[in-house]
Amino acid sequence: MAPFAHARVNLDAITSNARLLRELAGGTPLMGVVKADGYGHGMLPAARALVAGGATWLGTAFIKEALELRRAGITVPVMSWIIPPGEPVGEAIEADIDLGVSDRAVLDEVIDQARRRGGVARVQLKADSGLNRGGVARADWEPVVAAAALAEEEGILKVTGVWSHFACADEPGHPSIRAQLDVFHEALEIVEKAGLRPEVRHIANSAALLTLPEARFDLVRGGIASYGLCPIPGFDVPGLRPAMTLASKVALTKRVPAGSGVSYGHRYVTESETSLALVPLGYADGVPRAATNKGPVLIGGRRRIIAGTVCMDQFVVDIENDTVAAGEYAVLFGDPGELTDAPTAEDWAEVLDTIPYEIVTRIGARVPREYVGGP
Ligand SMILES: Cc1ncc(COP(=O)(O)O)c(C=O)c1O
Structure with a gap:
């Protein structure tokens, strides 16, 4: 018997949104964000629909979510960015999950696990450019980058990415946006001076993807817009389909x-x-x-x-x-x-x-x- 209530998810809408977001971002590669059970839509079906629409990365908050993607046979690059103490960092390294590293303690844990397991950890260093939530604070950025560079020389870690996150991208024109971009550029220079050559640099969420071409860098992270919803009240995105x-x-x-x-x-x-x-x-x-x-x-x-x-x-x-x-x-x-x-x-x-x-x-x-x- 059919259930009396349902949340019906149109996977073709998600696929079509992914295509649209890629187009709107001028072809910049898209990370489909599937944390929180694919924003409530179901993580695995959403992930497959996003990949079908051209998303070449997937993003989760927690390692456990990323491991579930891997267990389901999803092989595209996956990144997880909230790593509280006790998370299965070693398993993540073995599953080739990119670890969003927001502080020195997590970096040390990743290095330790990589040494023990004999693997190469994929690390994406997060600069706090002004959200003051996760991310390495400006004062700690140089030493963290230096420690990562040393571990990369040792061959136990690869800095695959450098990234950050906006506080007010859903308020286009907010002065913090420009300020955060400046801090991010400075963080990238420091990374380059340390001899690191990350594959991807990224800061844009859906709102920035839709409104801020200079925030695209090498990758855009599309969460809410992938599901057909606009993060900016009153901002019309023709073609976006609520899923x-x-x-x-x-x-x-x-x-x-x-x-x-x-x-x-x-x-x-x-x-x-x-x-x-x-x-x-x-x-x-x-x-x-x-x-x-x-x-x-x-x-x-x-x-x-x-x-x-x-x-x-x-x-x-x-x-x-x-x-x-x-x-x-x-x-x-x-x-x-x-x-x-x-x-x-x-x-x-x-x-x-x-x-x-x-x-x-x-x-x-x-x-x-x-x-x-x-x-
Ligand atoms: C670090 C990070 N990147 C990207 C996103 C996706 O944001 P949005 O759903 O606004 O596109 C989120 C979601 O909160 C996030 O935490």
Whole structure:
């Protein structure tokens, strides 16, 4: 039996987005970012769809994600960039995973593991150019680069990349963008002076890829845009196709009189006699409780707003006098190019004062992913 709710993922949309991003980046090689279960779309199908669209690198936050890609037989270069203590660094070296190194302790651990295992670790040094999150601080950059160069001479490590990450690329023109590019250029000069010749230098995420040609360098890292969502509110990217549709069958409908309080707390009260539709998706499934009286839903061919409190497993929509039968689908978000009037994950982000990343990555495990298309 088909599930009553699903997050349907159009893999052809992901493939087509990868092609589009490559084109928009003037042919610069693309790293498809598949961390966090492919931004909630399913890491392995998303990775294959991205590679089919021309992504020549894949990026994950954690080594375990990268190892899963390798176990699934994916052989393209993969990079992982958050390496807390105790991570399987040795396994990553053996699996040819590029390690994004953000500080001296991690570099030392990588060197130690490479010596013990007799392998050559692939290391991508991360300069903190001003995000002040991960990355080697400016004051520590020279000694870290020198230590990496020494290990490269010893033959246990190869500095394959140098990279950084923007703080405000989703606000084109923000002064920090230029400042970060300057710091990154300086970091690259230091690397060159140390005699290192990395294969790839990269700093662009989706927002920079879309707006900042001078940030392309040798590789662009496309995350959210690969899934068809734009990181810059109100910025139109013609041809980008949202890959995920979140929908559920309506469980029941009922007629209620004027003045009926709806759902926990009676935060919605009907103005006149009306019909209510119950949609069996709730905050346990990733529909934020903050969408109470705010979240848009396409139901009965019309766009409406959730009526009252989002519960753990369900919410209600006031459908007035429309005829909607139990079993018909309510669509929370999808691709308006395919389904007229469908809200988008960006619409949800806007009304909830968040970003579309949070909308798609938080869909709960109870919602089955269904795949259409794909390589
Ligand atoms: C280091 C790094 N690079 C690239 C990305 C991809 O960013 P976006 O999804 O905005 O393209 C992320 C995502 O947060 C990231 O952490």
